[in-house]
Amino acid sequence: MLQESWGGCGVHDTFFLDRDPELFQHILAFLRSGSLHRLPPFADDPGLWRALREEALFFGIDAMSDALAVTHRCTYLRTGDSEGLLHWLGTDRGRRQYRNPHTEGVVCVVSSRAGGRGNVDHRLDLNRIPTLGLGQHTGPSLVTRRPRRVS
Structure with a gap:
């Protein structure tokens, strides 16, 4: 993923990422599993969700960005429950x-x-x-x- 986005590896096939390690642990967990783990509900920490979405956009992880954007939409299903x-x-x-x-x-x-x-x-x-x-x-x-x- 990083090779494609940033045109090759650094020295000894490594990358130096100067990003927030607290946020990057969630990025890495998502890349490994494909889902958001150990994330507090949006209502408890909306700042974390927004920051993670920005990081996902930075790294070009559309699936994660889409998963984090869901909290900003309201869709109505016709269930009769208003x-x-x-x-x-x-x-x-x-x-x-x-x-x-x-x-x-x-x-x-x-x-x-x-x-x-x-x-x-x-x-x-x-x-x-x-x-x-x-x-x-x-x-x-x-x-x-x-x-x-x-x-």
């Missing part, structure tokens, strides 16, 4: 203890299907905060930029 997204937002993307995202002003629930008995609409100032619309189990849609006003 609380997963709300929990993710309520923990500030896994970085703190859970707080209700609606009462904290993180999202504004504009409509929801309450117990399968029709829609409940809440008219709120949608320019203040992002909106989360839960309608007829089609999956929530989160507006993170300038939300449109509901007429």
Whole structure:
């Protein structure tokens, strides 16, 4: 890997890597096993995950970089469970203890299907905060930029 990237070995087929040894042990473990071992959860140490991703990009290890980037994405699976997204937002993307995202002003629930008995609409100032619309189990849609006003 290093030979291909940096055009040959150093003296006596060795390389001198002036990189952080704490991070490099994770790089080496990934190269040996193909998976991330002994890594604390992202929520416990996001700085370590970001630093490891930078190192993976530096060494050109795309598989490791992709594995470390997963913590920055939120994908919604249509399972009928809308609380997963709300929990993710309520923990500030896994970085703190859970707080209700609606009462904290993180999202504004504009409509929801309450117990399968029709829609409940809440008219709120949608320019203040992002909106989360839960309608007829089609999956929530989160507006993170300038939300449109509901007429």
